[in-house]
Amino acid sequence: MREETWPEQVVTQAQVAQAFSAERSTSVPLISSWESNTTPKTPPVVRLEAYARFFATPRSIEEDEPQLLQIDQLTDIERTRYEELRAELTELRSAALGQPGTATRPTGASDSMWHFPVDQDILIVCAPLPDKYASRLGSFTDPSDADYIELYTYADPDALIELFGHLRMTNPQSLVTFTTSDNLVEDDYTKHLVLLGGVDWNTLTQDVLRHVKPPVRQITRVDTDDPGGFEVVDGSSGQSFRPVLRGNVLIEDVAHFYRGPNPYNNERTLTICNGTFGRGTYGMIRALTDARFRSRNDEYVRANLYEREGFSLLTKVRIIHGHTLTPDWTRPEMRLYQWSNTNG
Numbered sequence: 310m311r312e313e314t315w316p317e318q319v320v321t322q323a324q325v326a327q328a329f330s331a332e333r334s335t336s337v338p339l340i341s342s343w344e345s346n347t348t349p350k351t352p353p354v355v356r357l358e359a360y361a362r363f364f365a366t367p368r369s370i371e372e373d374e375p376q377l378l379q380i381d382q383l384t385d386i387e388r389t390r391y392e393e394l395r396a397e398l399t400e401l402r403s404a405a406l407g408q409p410g411t412a413t414r415p416t417g418a419s420d421s422m423w424h425f426p427v428d429q430d431i432l433i434v435c436a437p438l439p440d441k442y443a444s445r446l447g448s449f450t451d452p453s454d455a456d457y458i459e460l461y462t463y464a465d466p467d468a469l470i471e472l473f474g475h476l477r478m479t480n481p482q483s484l485v486t487f488t489t490s491d492n493l494v495e496d497d498y499t500k501h502l503v504l505l506g507g508v509d510w511n512t513l514t515q516d517v518l519r520h521v522k523p524p525v526r527q528i529t530r531v532d533t534d535d536p537g538g539f540e541v542v543d544g545s546s547g548q549s550f551r552p553v554l555r556g557n558v559l560i561e562d563v564a565h566f567y568r569g570p571n572p573y574n575n576e577r578t579l580t581i582c583n584g585t586f587g588r589g590t591y592g593m594i595r596a597l598t599d600a601r602f603r604s605r606n607d608e609y610v611r612a613n614l615y616e617r618e619g620f621s622l623l624t625k626v627r628i629i630h631g632h633t634l635t636p637d638w639t640r641p642e643m644r645l646y647q648w649s650n651t652n653g
Contacts, residue, residue: 310394313482314364318404328375351405357398365391366498385600386478392477393421422568422597422607423472424479429577430500433487436464436510463489465505466593468582470502470628475598490514499574505590507565507583509537517579520572523621524648525565530585536586538563539623541646550623550645552585562589562626563645564636566596569619584626588633592626600637610637613647620649 311320322340329335333355342350352360363369363377363517367386383391427432438450438461448454449461460466469487476485488497490504507527508515528549530537538551555560564584571577584590596606614620623645627634636643 310360315367316372318370320369322369324370324375324547325363328363328367328369328377329356331377332359348432353403354399354402354537357402358395360398361391361394364531365394379633389600390478391554394422421479422610423476425483425501425578427482428486429479430444431480431485431503432500433472433476433485433491433503434493434497434511435466435468435469436485436506436512437489437491438462439510440465453533464510465590468587468594470503471591472582476503477586484506499571499577501577501580502571503580503582505582505594506587507585507590508587514581514583516579517572517581521567521579521619523567523569523619525567525621525623525646527565527583527585537567539565539585539645541623543648548646553591559586559588559628561628562586562592563595564589564624564626566593566624567619567624570651588628589626592633592636593624595633595635596624596638602635602637606636606638614649616649618650622647 311322311325314320315378322337322344326335326340328339329340343352343356354421355417359377362380362383363375364589365380365383367389368378369376378387380388380391427569443450443462448456449458451457452459454567460469463469471488473485492509495514502513503515504514504517506514508518509530524541524543526540526542527535528551536552536554538549540549541547548599550563552559552563562584565581567581569579571579582590582593584593593601597603610620610622614622622638624636624638625645626636638644
């Protein structure tokens, strides 16, 4: 953590010891004993809590003197990072001491569905915005125009911005990038893939679903009279779930979350987040990024669905006065269908 959290900034053992000493006397030899590769000492839990606070924010080293911020001084993003670091360090300590705990979770799971093993590339793939919609934005989508803005050529930009920031926060030592499905290069397919948008526009979503085949199929959206949706194709229920519109106003969308092995590289993951409409995709992303709901939704998935070989969840996404509400999966009425590949 000391050497890799902020690669552009050298953090010394003396700085860590000085910051920690604000609450509990700490020496450089003590810090060195915890970092030793030959005869390491195991830090007590209270020290791990201090490590999590210190490395949760670069503000710890931005002043002339290193400091250890109090929890109530952390921003929401910093607080999330602190909680993730504390949980991860506690797991590592339990494993080192041979104690029972949560260290038996799948590798890279940590305390977030969006946390991946260190130094493994993560790629978000969006659909390109179809020409009939891009043309409405005029010069902003014309690469030859001085006013061109590349992000305007992406579908689901709100979901992309929300997810990209969260992935960068939870995977600070990994390369997180994004592109559109018509701009992929050869090496892109073998990264951790997160696909935004459904089969109507995202051609990579179309392609991978031919390989992974979850028992959920997206119904192509024709128009507001036939808005599409999702249907279960497991051979038993034959259920279908469709968005709710009042005239042309979307009241409730349906969205799908899938996680399983990447069919192009079994040592990486594939995640699909797609709604019937863009608000469904955005709501699905928010289910696991919104600070108020992500922990409970994450815990629900781990307790009821997690399966390394693949699982799916269909959810309602409610829209009120144009605002997309984050679904709470602990409420049964929000979950439409769920499946896990227990035969994997």
